Amino acid sequence: MSFSSFGLSSSLLKGIQALGYSSPYPVQQQAIPAILKGRDVLGIAQTGSGKTAAFALPILEKLLKQPVATNRSVKVLVLVPTRELAMQVEETFYNLSIHLPHKIKTMAVYGGVSINPQMMKLSGTAVLVATPGRLLDLVDHNAVKLSEVEVLVLDEADKMLNLGFKEEMDRVFSLLPARRQNLLFSATLGGDIQTIVATQLHNPVTIEVEAEASVPELIDQVAYQVSAEKKGPLLRYLIRRENMEQVLVFASSIRTADNIVGKLKKNGIEAAALHGDKSQGARTEVLKQFKAGKIRVLVATDLASRGIDIKFLPYVINYELPRSPKDYVHRIGRTGRAEASGKAISLITPEDAHHFKIIQKKMGKQVTIVQTDDLDLHGA
Incomplete structure (x- = not known):
């Protein structure tokens, strides 16, 4: 199987080739077609399994067909547990989108740094990668709106729960529109994760990669x-x-x-x-x-x-x-x-x-x- 078999745009395929990806990993083989079809996805996969590109590629493909974002209402929200992972996910989106015909703005926001520069840069962001606490700070400052989110990604959801983000995640869920695509990736499937799956995901495609x-x-x-x-x-x-x-x-x-x-x-x-x-x-x-x-x-x-x-x-x-x-x-x-x-x-x-x-x-x-x-x- 090759990346071209997914029907991805030639500009995205150039980005894939530039990164040296030769063939899709197992999680990508299953996730990319499902996400392109608009299905919710539950992915049980460890770090290093290729899951970031598994959701970034189909998300970028979808955004290519939409008008460029100009306001503070993001279309894609990626929640992550740590600042380092936020930067890594942002970097993946950036690298894959270098050859796109128009810019799709991705931005990572996280705590530990001043909130003001992040507030100033948010306008026109299509993909927002965020830690839960800083995201809610930005919402409270009216710097970002979540009412038009079309795709929600929960990356390393188990780590977010282990780090005590459950209340923040529940509040984020309450701010999102009911109709949206949900993509949840986790290394484990514990009780709290299963609750999120049951309440937030609709008939998900389940992908399990035994890393x-x-x-x-x-x-x-x-x-x-x-x-x-x-x-x-x-x-x-x-x-x-x-x-x-x-x-x-x-x-x-x-x-x-x-x-x-x-x-x-x-x-x-x-x-x-x-x-x-x-x-x-x-x-x-x-x-x-x-x-x-x-x-x-x-x-x-x-x-x-x-x-x-x-x-x-x-x-x-x-x-x-x-x-x-x-x-x-x-x-x-x-x-x-x-x-x-x-x-x-x-x-x-x-x-x-x-x-x-x-x-x-x-x-x-x-x-x-x-x-x-x-x-x-x-x-x-």
């Missing part, structure tokens, strides 16, 4: 058993031994992330942290430099990692294990994307051993564990 089973096959996983006090030297040893030029390191707390960065810099390894204590401007700049290869090591917390979408990221390191097996799969899924191979490394202390066994069992894959007692970490 957990396929992600590990693309990734070379290895774990190193190490004492807590030797984690730092081992991290630096691995970065140097494997000549890692671009590596994403996961820490479980802001404090640990900052400490890791400090020690890496002290040992001559260029690094930066990405977490919630950084200003939005600083986070955007750090992520930009990391994607461009100007920062060798990016140390991130789980929340900040949402939206880190790098096509050929070669290495991911779990300096600390996440709480759940699903979060582990999400972390290592930052590499091995777009059908490219990658390597995921985990540093396992004796206290982590039992938890790591549970992760492996849930993942259905045994990970090679390397002993580090004989490694010379002196000077690392």
Whole structure:
């Protein structure tokens, strides 16, 4: 199957080709035709499955056939849980629309930055990508109107609920017109998600992509058993031994992330942290430099990692294990994307051993564990 088989406009196909997409992923094969037909869609798919393009392409195709937006009434609303994901979705829409015959304005709005510049830029926006809290702030300032929304997208709906956005989401629903197309994407289908499906979606096409089973096959996983006090030297040893030029390191707390960065810099390894204590401007700049290869090591917390979408990221390191097996799969899924191979490394202390066994069992894959007692970490 090719993208041209969907009947997409030639200008959109040029955008797809420019991004290097050769053939549609499974979620795209099912979602694009359904969305073009106006159906509601329920997509159960992990980050990295291609879902952003799965809804962006048919939405852009529909907007091509409509007059250019000139007021503050948006036609498409995409709700997302984090600022980073908002920027990623906006970037996807922008990249796909570069070759369109007329501009379809997409804008991302989120908290953590001044609201005034966002208010000033909203006029003429056709696709609004927003975190729930900032969206409602803009509504309360009469900066945007939701009464003419034709398509609602809930991206990573489970994360929005986990982050406590349920009340805000319910209020957004109350502001939307009853007749609209609804597209909901989530990694899980819990109770709250099922309530939204039952109350907001009409006879949806259900698409389920089992990412957990396929992600590990693309990734070379290895774990190193190490004492807590030797984690730092081992991290630096691995970065140097494997000549890692671009590596994403996961820490479980802001404090640990900052400490890791400090020690890496002290040992001559260029690094930066990405977490919630950084200003939005600083986070955007750090992520930009990391994607461009100007920062060798990016140390991130789980929340900040949402939206880190790098096509050929070669290495991911779990300096600390996440709480759940699903979060582990999400972390290592930052590499091995777009059908490219990658390597995921985990540093396992004796206290982590039992938890790591549970992760492996849930993942259905045994990970090679390397002993580090004989490694010379002196000077690392």
